[in-house]
Amino acid sequence: xxxxxxxxxxxxxxxxxxxxxxxxxxxxxxxxxxxxxxxxxxxxxxxxxxxxxxxxxxxxxxxxxxxxxxxxxxxxxxxxxxxxxxxxxxxxxxxxxxxxxxxxxxxxxxxxxxxxxxxxxxxxxxxxxxxxxxxxxxxxxxxxxxxxxxxxxxxxxxxxxxxxxxxxxxxxxxxxxxxxx
Numbered sequence: 001x002x003x004x005x006x007x008x009x010x011x012x013x014x015x016x017x018x019x020x021x022x023x024x025x026x027x028x029x030x031x032x033x034x035x036x037x038x039x040x041x042x043x044x045x046x047x048x049x050x051x052x053x054x055x056x057x058x059x060x061x062x063x064x065x066x067x068x069x070x071x072x073x074x075x076x077x078x079x080x081x082x083x084x085x086x087x088x089x090x091x092x093x094x095x096x097x098x099x100x101x102x103x104x105x106x107x108x109x110x111x112x113x114x115x116x117x118x119x120x121x122x123x124x125x126x127x128x129x130x131x132x133x134x135x136x137x138x139x140x141x142x143x144x145x146x147x148x149x150x151x152x153x154x155x156x157x158x159x160x161x162x163x164x165x166x167x168x169x170x171x172x173x174x175x176x177x178x179x180x181x
Contacts, residue, residue, distance in 0.1 A: 028180020030058040030153060034173030038075055050075045050082075058090070058175060066091055069105065069139070073169075081114040084161065086137050099146050105139040109161045135163020143175075151177045 038050040054073035061068075071086040088107030095102060112132045141157025153175040161167040 026060060026180055027062045028058075028060045029178045030175040030180070031178060032056060032153070032173055032175035034071075034073075034155075034171045036073070036169045036171035039168045039170065050077045052076065052169065052171075054084075054171075054173075056173065056175070060180065067103075067105075069107070079115070082111065083113075084109050084111045084167070086110075086159075086161075088137050088139055090139065099144060101143040101145060103139075103141055103143065103157075105137075107137045107139070109135050109137045109163075111135065111161065111163075111165045111167070113165070133164040135161045135165060137161050141171075153177065 056071040059068040067090040069088040075082040086109040090105035
């Protein structure tokens with residue numbers, strides 16, 4: 001797993017440094033829904049390919065090329081509860097594509113989980129039946145914008161959460177422009 005973490009971090013760093021500086025973003029607010037599938041088989045989760053649903057908000061400011069991204073996800077895992085709150089800084093890569101806007105980002109994720117109590121002595125993996133773990137989020141994605149859809153912004157992204165609970169999730173969703181150009 002450490003090799004995987006270093007590879008993702010290096011790839012995101014290289015993409016961000018290879019791109020020319022981005023123009024400052026217009027001020028705006030976008031909110032929307034997302035769904036995804038978690039791909040890694042994590043020891044805490046003991047489940048692979050867990051589906052998730054969530055919500056997110058993106059805030060952009062005139063004087064900054066960064067977009068503040070707040071997320072909430074609920075993962076559907078048998079006999080467990082798993083939520084994740086995230087705060088990320090996204091950076092639009094200035095690649096000059098007509099309707100595709102790729103982005104990268106990093107941030108922090110708080111993952112909360114609960115495992116139901118079992119009768120009998122706890123097994124080694126279930127000693128911590130609930131709690132919250134902090135980790136680092138690495139994000140890469142693409143947003144679709146078209147003149148025929150002036151308020152709707154579909155997107156697809158991959159997010160890796162690195163820490164005590166490792167997640168690799170592919171998301172798709174739609175954002176609605178509330179304020180902005």
